[in-house]
Amino acid sequence: MIRQIGPESRGEFLAALGDTPFFAAVMAASFEVNAGKNTGVRFFLADGAAVSVSGGRALVCGACDEDELASFFAFSGVQDVRTSGARPAGFEPGELFLMEYVSPREKPLPEGYALEEMPSMTQLGETLCYTDGTVSAGDFVSEACARRNRGLAHIWALRAPDGYAATAGVYALSGREAYLGGVITKEKYRGRGCAGALVLRLANEYHPRRAVRLICAPHRRSFYESLGFAARPGLLAWRAGQNP
Numbered sequence: 001m002i003r004q005i006g007p008e009s010r011g012e013f014l015a016a017l018g019d020t021p022f023f024a025a026v027m028a029a030s031f032e033v034n035a036g037k038n039t040g041v042r043f044f045l046a047d048g049a050a051v052s053v054s055g056g057r058a059l060v061c062g063a064c065d066e067d068e069l070a071s072f073f074a075f076s077g078v079q080d081v082r083t084s085g086a087r088p089a090g091f092e093p094g095e096l097f098l099m100e101y102v103s104p105r106e107k108p109l110p111e112g113y114a115l116e117e118m119p120s121m122t123q124l125g126e127t128l129c130y131t132d133g134t135v136s137a138g139d140f141v142s143e144a145c146a147r148r149n150r151g152l153a154h155i156w157a158l159r160a161p162d163g164y165a166a167t168a169g170v171y172a173l174s175g176r177e178a179y180l181g182g183v184i185t186k187e188k189y190r191g192r193g194c195a196g197a198l199v200l201r202l203a204n205e206y207h208p209r210r211a212v213r214l215i216c217a218p219h220r221r222s223f224y225e226s227l228g229f230a231a232r233p234g235l236l237a238w239r240a241g242q243n244p
Contacts (some may be wrong), residue, residue, distance in 0.1 A: 002046040002064075002072050007036040013043060016050035016062050020084050021155060021234050022098055025179045027052050029153075033146040045240070046072075049086070052139070060086050073240070074105035081238040082215075094237035098220050101203045101212035103228035109197045119157035121145050127150035127164040128184045132172065147171060149229055154203060155182065158194050166194035168202055178206040180214040199227055218233060 005013060013031055019023040032051055044051040046069065053076055060083040070089040073081065078207065081088055082096065087184040106197030109115060125141040147153035155169030165186050171178035180202055185195045203212045215235060218222055225231075 002044050002068060003041040005035075005043050005045055007041075009045065010035070012045060013050050014050055016045060018061075019176060020061050021100075021211065021232065022179065022215065023050070023059060023084050023176065025174040025177040025213075027059055027061060027181075028174060029147060030054075030152060031107070033143060039143070044072075051189075051240060052189055057060060058082075060084065060088075062086070079092055079240045082235060083236045084239065085236065087236065088238055090241060091238035092241035094239045095218050096235060096237040097151060097216050097218070097231045098233070098235035099214050099216055099221070099224050099229040100232045101207050101228055102173065102230045103128040104204060104207055105200065105228045106204065107193065107197045107200045107227075109201075111194045113158040113160055113194065115201070116157045119155065119159075119164065119167065121148070121155070124155075124164055124167055126165060128186055144171065154202070154205070156198055158198060160189060164233060165189040170206065172200055174210075176208075176210060178210045178212045180212060183214075196223070196227055199224075203228070 014028060017027055030041055031043055035043055041052060041054045046064040049060055049064035052059045056077055056079040058073060058078045058081045060081060062084065063086055066086055067089045069086065075087055078117045081091060121141045121144055144153060144155060147202055148155060152173050153169060153171050154173060157167040158165045166189060168183045171181045183195050185198060206212050
């Protein structure tokens, strides 16, 4: 049975997450800032598995009844699912890679740019269309601020003379993992090494004390491999499709 939960079920939710790479850090951070609030992110337990839903996207950590999961997602309008192993019935495989920083290296910041370790989140939103695509830019900035204020995020940016040129951040920080995301470069500054330099600065800030991980689409895999990341198992991506 899938049941919605709130802050009172925090312990049960975290127990379902365990130490699962990616899911434990990302879903726990989201729970801390969204559970019990009217933010559009909802949390569930399903036979011991942890589930979060935001708009048309969901995360599932653990094993549960895959037919029930598919029915729940159809009712909820979920189209994209990332799981630690479960396959919702009728969903088709997508392709995402879980990457881990395993080969440390360094890259200097490009000349003429200033590193800001506490950038203005409002300015980032205005300059870089700052969103992960699941929520509006304003909502994404609000949650990023909440995470940073609680010590769950560490966000950096590079400033050019006319404003922010690029940003990258750790958006889920736990005792074991630093989950890196929000890697964005303003179009006019692409190809100058801004994103790579920021990613490596952040990765080296936490490695080896914490596992530094991120997820990426196939066309970005070679970029992250060039920065010392390697693909790891443990993340499955699914898209709603036709039942066989």
